[in-house]
Amino acid sequence: MLESYIRDKQKQKDLLLMTHIVMGYPSFDDSHAMVKHMVAAGVDLMELQIPFSEPMADGPVILKANQKALEQGATVAKCLAFAKDMAARYPIPFLFMTYANIPYRFGMAAFAKTTANIGLTGAIVPDLPMEEGAEYLQAMKKNQLSPIQMFSPGTSDARMAQIASIASGFIYCLARKGVTGAQTDLSDDLAQYLARCRKAASVPLAVGFGIKDRADMDFLAGRADIAVIGSETIRVMEKGGVAAVRDFIQGLSRSA
Amino acid sequence: MKHRGYYGGFGGAFLPEILIPTFDELVSVFESAKTDPGFRNQYETLMAQYSGRPTPLTFAANLTRHFDGAKIYIKREDLNHTGAHKANNVMGQGLLVKKMGKTRVIAETGAGQHGVACATMAAKFGFDCTIYMGEKDVMRQRPNVFWMEQLGATVVPVTDGTKILKDAINQAFRDWVTNMDTTHYVLGTACGPHPFPEMVAWFQSIIGIEAKQQILDLEGRLPDRVYACVGGGSNALGLFAGFLDDPVELVGVEAGGKGIDTGFHAARLSSTDAGAGIAQGYKTYFLQDDDGQMKETHSISAGLDYVGVSPILAHMHETKTARFESATDAEVVDALKLTMRSEGIIPALESAHAFAGAFREAPTLSRDQIIIINQSGRGDKDIFTVADVLNDPEWKTFIQTKAAQYHA
């Protein structure tokens, strides 16, 4: 179970690290190298994004990665095969990240079943709020998978309680309004919002959107359970190659 | 949990969590406006005084004679302020923005008509305005970009994806999730998450309500068929709204591009190339591949070049309450030429799809039958595209001279 894995890991670290890659960007070989380096550098969980042509919640860096991956022939079938391979090779939980149309076209039930069969632990689908997700939530539950839910700074206390009641694994707390990749101001407001999240939910909290350096990690330690790094690793890779990602992650990882 | 905004199996609100409070606010403002007769009054007065409504219903005597079939009437949405039906929606949403106390509006635009209408509304109401437009459409519809900028809007060319309308919509959503506290996204058509389809259709219903009264006044009877082009579907839903409970056949005409067998088209309901999917916040028919990736669309008209379609129309298609056809680029140009020469009216390339669809069927109807074609917009904006297609030598010389002057 995802939650017990997280709780267990927390005995060694006060803040876990989750990273994100877009499968097939810049190539599947590079994606594999990224996963390998990230795991070696101490990443605790990973999101594997199945690219989509309309990634509504993603900023320019991940948007471009989605488009490039698709242009280079990333298909859902190739992504599933890749994910299966990663889950078999590396001892950390992997989750799919994608948009609703991908599992919808695959068939929600079949998607959940396949996700479980290939050894992933859950999925993050940002454009599938609980109001629209009944079929998805049911299918995920049936396969003991975590359909990761989200909180945003604008989510009311009442809604947080509702979301928390269907949450499993952890809840992804968006650090700010906006799309992925832009700078996040780590402030009292964020601290207060995370306190509100903590009060609403008993599952672990992951915080993402704009997290990118050691200072961000220090701020989040004690306030959240998992830090999520997305766009920044892509930027690092684009600048310094896959090996640079390893150094970058090592510099972030909090003492074991 | 509440299920809102569904039309059969289509519609909904597939929103990132961050936008949920913004949509809750929008739904509640719209719900209260919709049930308040004072609001509809305020809206209709504004449209009368600022936009020139009611627009006329013109009897097309020469086209009628030409086809020697049904009597042809044209609903003149081209005579709205800014030259298209888009004004109906934009002014209505502008009133809602005032109610919400927001100060900035953003919009997407394909043909540029919605962008111009939105920039106009922003100028009138005093809002800041940013318009997202695919880079390819910026190239195709430069005159409208010029006017948007003169009206005070910032036009942002979108270079992602296929660089057309759907990409402009994604970009507008990205802006919105960052700035929703101050900003309203004035979606231009009856697509997107609830309440947009219903809200846009509600504002556009002014077209059909007028048209019905006008045809009853002129002919003392209902039309047999009404025709409208279908991009997202807002002008079609607007016209159809007047005749939903009547024995009138509703015909939507989509962009057939180079032909629906060529893959180069934007026919979502009238071809078998589209399938149900979820994108841009709602469920409808999309032109997509088996994986669910959106395909490229093609049309001579930027305003019909969209991968999705209103969920309300998708439902009408499934329940056969409306019929959907397509017209190719070539048919559209022919229809445009004929309409210009015979009636002295220049429809937008988008609207010319409705004309092409109607012209195909008019001769098969009898002289005592009546049809209405919705002229959603005027064709001035298309001067570059049409001149290209017609290969007009004098126009080319003019452009070359003009270009030479800029180089001098």
Ligand SMILES: Cc1ncc(COP(=O)(O)O)c(C=O)c1O
């Ligand atoms: C003149 C005109 N007609 C029609 C359309 C298509 O939109 P809809 O299907 O929402 O009426 C557009 C869109 O830009 C337009 O400019």
